[in-house]
Amino acid sequence: MSKVLVSDSIDQAGIDILSQVATVDVKLGLKPAELIAIIGEYDALMIRSGTRVTQEIIDAGTQLKIIGRAGVGVDNVDVPAATRRGIVVVNSPEGNTIAAAEHALAMILALSRHIPDANASVKRGAWDRNSFVGAEVYKKTLGVVGLGKIGSHVAAVAKTMGMKLLAYDPFISTERAEQIGCQLVELDLLFQQADYITLHIPKTPETTHLINATTLAKMKPTARIINCARGGIIDEVALAAAIKAGKIGGAALDVFESEPLGESELRSLGKEVILTPHLGASTTEAQVNVAIDVAEQIRDVLLGLPARSAVNIPGLGPDVLEELKPYMQLAETLGNLVGQLAGGRVEVLNIRLQGELATNKSQPLIVAALKGLLYQALRERVNYVNASIEAKERGIRVIETRDASIRDYAGTLHLEATGTLGTHSVTGALLGEREIHLTDVDGFPINVPPSKYMLFTLHRDMPGIIGKLGSLLGSFNVNIASMQVGRKIVRGDAVMALSIDDPLPEGILDEIIKVPGIRDAYTVTL
Numbered sequence: 001m002s003k004v005l006v007s008d009s010i011d012q013a014g015i016d017i018l019s020q021v022a023t024v025d026v027k028l029g030l031k032p033a034e035l036i037a038i039i040g041e042y043d044a045l046m047i048r049s050g051t052r053v054t055q056e057i058i059d060a061g062t063q064l065k066i067i068g069r070a071g072v073g074v075d076n077v078d079v080p081a082a083t084r085r086g087i088v089v090v091n092s093p094e095g096n097t098i099a100a101a102e103h104a105l106a107m108i109l110a111l112s113r114h115i116p117d118a119n120a121s122v123k124r125g126a127w128d129r130n131s132f133v134g135a136e137v138y139k140k141t142l143g144v145v146g147l148g149k150i151g152s153h154v155a156a157v158a159k160t161m162g163m164k165l166l167a168y169d170p171f172i173s174t175e176r177a178e179q180i181g182c183q184l185v186e187l188d189l190l191f192q193q194a195d196y197i198t199l200h201i202p203k204t205p206e207t208t209h210l211i212n213a214t215t216l217a218k219m220k221p222t223a224r225i226i227n228c229a230r231g232g233i234i235d236e237v238a239l240a241a242a243i244k245a246g247k248i249g250g251a252a253l254d255v256f257e258s259e260p261l262g263e264s265e266l267r268s269l270g271k272e273v274i275l276t277p278h279l280g281a282s283t284t285e286a287q288v289n290v291a292i293d294v295a296e297q298i299r300d301v302l303l304g305l306p307a308r309s310a311v312n313i314p315g316l317g318p319d320v321l322e323e324l325k326p327y328m329q330l331a332e333t334l335g336n337l338v339g340q341l342a343g344g345r346v347e348v349l350n351i352r353l354q355g356e357l358a359t360n361k362s363q364p365l366i367v368a369a370l371k372g373l374l375y376q377a378l379r380e381r382v383n384y385v386n387a388s389i390e391a392k393e394r395g396i397r398v399i400e401t402r403d404a405s406i407r408d409y410a411g412t413l414h415l416e417a418t419g420t421l422g423t424h425s426v427t428g429a430l431l432g433e434r435e436i437h438l439t440d441v442d443g444f445p446i447n448v449p450p451s452k453y454m455l456f457t458l459h460r461d462m463p464g465i466i467g468k469l470g471s472l473l474g475s476f477n478v479n480i481a482s483m484q485v486g487r488k489i490v491r492g493d494a495v496m497a498l499s500i501d502d503p504l505p506e507g508i509l510d511e512i513i514k515v516p517g518i519r520d521a522y523t524v525t526l
């Protein structure tokens with residue numbers, strides 16, 4: 001049975017799902033060295049933001065197939081290292097959207113009305129109404145940095161509170177921003193005009209210290225900044241200094257450059273600063289959502305099925321998967337076949353999407369074809385995650401072309417591999433939506449379903465050759481399940497495709513090539 005390690009606290013609903021297919025160990029608060037010492041036993045690791053999955057941990061996880069992040073941000077996982085090792089990294093892109101957005105909205109209101117400090121003062125026994133005079137958000141300007149899932153929800157609710165909305169997000173359209181009621185502006189203008197600035201972007205090299213001494217200097221002296229996205233987007237030292245110097249009005253932070261927050265000037269500041277310990281996703285509802293979402297994906301991957309929200313399998317969203325799954329199987333089979341026909345080292349793989357397929361997303365098909373192509377070299381080590389990287393590292397150049405005019409079948413895929421031993425090509429189609437058929441080998445039309453063991457010959461189309469080959473195979477006790485010849489002209493060159501019941505015994509290929517009229521022969525295992 002597979003083994004899953006859960007190293008941060010996740011809802012029981014997730015553990016229950018994992019337990020259907022695996023032994024689940026929940027071990028919280030492990031130090032990096034402790035995690036490195038045990039991770040080798042596990043097939044899957046499930047985390048939240050508490051566990052930092054470094055290259056060392058990934059290297060020690062020799063059995064790891066999947067890392068599941070019960071939440072959105074995967075910045076605590078070394079995704080490139082996981083990708084190189086073929087480990088799927090999945091997250092829950094939407095499970096905690098509402099929770100995080102509501103936390104940001106709560107921060108805006110709590111900051112405006114000094115709720116935390118007023119509450120603490122009453123609990124201390126005081127009745128001080130003068131120190132906590134607040135500000136209304138009504139008719140104030142909210143600047144939303146990052147108008148994705150969380151930013152959009154914050155904007156939509158803020159709109160209903162009567163706020164004016166500015167947004168900065170270089171990756172969304174003006175129309176989309178307008179639909180949400182936001183005016184898309186340049187970042188500097190947002191900094192200059194906003195009364196509240198709320199951050200909803202990932203932490204990337206571009207967004208690290210986006211809020212720094214220079215950008216803080218552009219803001220209104222009354223501006224308040226809310227960060228429920230990621231620590232490190234704000235330079236905390238510069239922020240504390242700006243608040244102390246009265247250059248901005250205040251800040252509410254849920255996330256920090258280093259978590260848990262250690263020694264920090266921010267702790268010493270008064271009611272103009274609110275700090276929460278990364279609680280954005282901490283609602284009962286969100287924790288159930290993300291636990292189920294990620295546990296289901298881990299279960300599926302352990303059962304050999306694809307994950308719906310893999311962050312390191314580009315272009316494989318659930319909708320794409322549903323539509324392309326049969327074609328991915330076709331691409332993988334053709335990749336495996338053409339790789340074996342080509343033998344040696346493949347240098348160029350030409351992939352042509354034909355007919356209806358020409359209008360489809362090609363990336364998943366390319367990944368699947370490469371997975372098939374590299375299977376002989378890498379066996380189980382190659383998967384949808386690392387196929388592209390492995391191909392790149394081997395110097396395989398991928399050329400993609402499309403031809404919508406070819407309409408023999410609904411959609412066909414044509415693969416041509418050129419390597420150190422020559423060029424070979426195969427074409428395949430789906431019959432009845434799922435059944436794979438080879439429709440062409442090396443330019444010769446055929447129509448056969450691929451089978452586990454196959455033999456292909458290139459020969460002269462002449463009387464007696466099929467009989468001679470049949471007798472030869474029979475003398476080696478090789479049983480032929482089916483046979484088909486593809487030719488372009490009568491008595492010209494032809495290709496024979498045979499399905500055989502068992503692998504071809506050693507040495508027969510040399511005998512086959514000696515049969516007069518047979519020029520070449522290839523055996524493949526699919």
Ligand SMILES: NC(=O)C1=CN([C@@H]2O[C@H](COP(=O)(O)OP(=O)(O)OC[C@H]3O[C@@H](n4cnc5c(N)ncnc54)[C@H](O)[C@@H]3O)[C@@H](O)[C@H]2O)C=CC1
Nearest residue numbers: 073100146147148149150169171200201202228229280281
């Ligand atoms: N505090 C907490 O507990 C939680 C924090 N988060 C964090 O919230 C953030 C946003 O999450 P979602 O809205 O789900 O992500 P999302 O992917 O839906 O939205 C992010 C948006 O940021 C935009 N963006 C990317 N780079 C940008 C840049 N340089 N400048 C401006 N915009 C940029 C993208 O175009 C996208 O629209 C993430 O960092 C996530 O990790 C998410 C959930 C809980």
Ligand SMILES: O=C(O)CCC(=O)C(=O)O
Nearest residue numbers: 048049071072073281282
């Ligand atoms: O797991 C958590 O509570 C943190 C959630 C979070 O930051 C995220 O989903 O990106």
